[in-house]
Amino acid sequence: MSDTAPSDPPLxxxxxxxxxxxxxxxxxxFAGFEMPVQYRGMIAEHEHTRxxxxLFDVAHMGIASVEAPDRSLEETAAAxxxxVPGGITTLAPDRSRYTFLTNDRAGIVDDLFVSHTGSGFTLVLNAARIDTDLAHLQEQLPSGVRIELRRDRGLLALQGPHAVNALGRLAPEVRELSFMDGATVSVDGVDVRVSRSGYTGEDGFELAAAADDLAPLxxxxxxxxxxAFAGLGARDSLRLEAGLCLYGQDLDETTTPVxxxxxxxxxxxxxxxxxGYPGAETVARQxxxxxxRVRVGVRLVGRRLARPGAELTDPDTAPLGPLTSGSHxxxxxxxxxxxxxxxxxxxPxxxxxxxxxxxxxxAQVAALPFVPHRVVR
Known part of the structure; x- marks a missing residue:
């Protein structure tokens, strides 16, 4: 037996x-990666995004392709x-859809995006859930359908009201995309799969490219x-103002979509x-x-923050539930x-x-989102 304590795996x-x-x-x-939390300061980066x-580095997230060589696209969508409870058979080419993996109790295993590229389907998975998701998918999917993690690909997110000007200068066709539309464009000779989507409530794009092309892009x-660059701090405050969930805090395997x-x-x-998906009976019953219980926005009185894990009570101290996200x-x-x-x-x-x-x-209950979304539909 070694007398040295085991070390954590390198990030x-x-x-x-x-x-x-x-x-x-x-x-x-963060999620097994060494990631930037801020550059000039969270508030400055938040305000610059607004x-x-x-530009956010989201290359820690997983991109996976759905492989079903013996099935048509329609059969793959049905699989x-x-x-997932999302409508995949009705997903048009060059469109994406937000959905989730559920267990038999309708608990959310992960939330994810499914994209129809025209020739197949890709998934974007949360970094900390990649291994869990892949195991769940392979266990649940019909035979002949498999998921391949594309470690040769990575993601960037360009978010904010001027994102369309910045990217449109390099790839003019992105100006014609609406929220959740996708297209493959060329940026200085680099093939980039663009989706007009994001995690901030602002207009913007997610850019998928070969891993070797990400830094030049x-x-x-x-x-x-x-x-300008922005880090995890601003990403969190932006998504919270937009009322968007963070897996592992606002969502987990005990939380249902309802x-x-x-x-x-x-x-x-x-x-x-x-x-026709795991947990459908629970969703229908709820x-x-x-x-x-129901997810709500919370607005604190004064300037003090309450962090995730704080207990929410009524004014008579009767417990109500957990605060799952909290920030300035x-x-x-x-x-x-x-x-x-x-x-x-x-x-409210x-x-x-x-x-x-x-x-x-x-504190008091507040309507979600705290800040209206400004996506282009």
Missing amino acids: ARTPLHALHVAHGARMVP AAAS LETV AERMLAQEEV EAGLTWAIPKRRRGPDG LEQGPE GPTVGGPIGMGYVPPTHTE GTPLVAVERGRPLD
């Missing part, structure tokens, strides 16, 4: 690591519908006058007990009878969060208390 690095360091990023561990355009984007307020991502034809909202101008409460406490303005490290902080 992985994205193809942009050297570029982050050169731009003065503060690097932190006003211009920011995917056996593992990032430098080309940063050379545009509107664009509880999380994500029923909009399930087409009506799949909301019944015969929806839609009929109501869930026991630069655009909102104060501390905000999201959490789960009983259906009796979901009306309902008084709450967030107990942060034993200290009670006055």
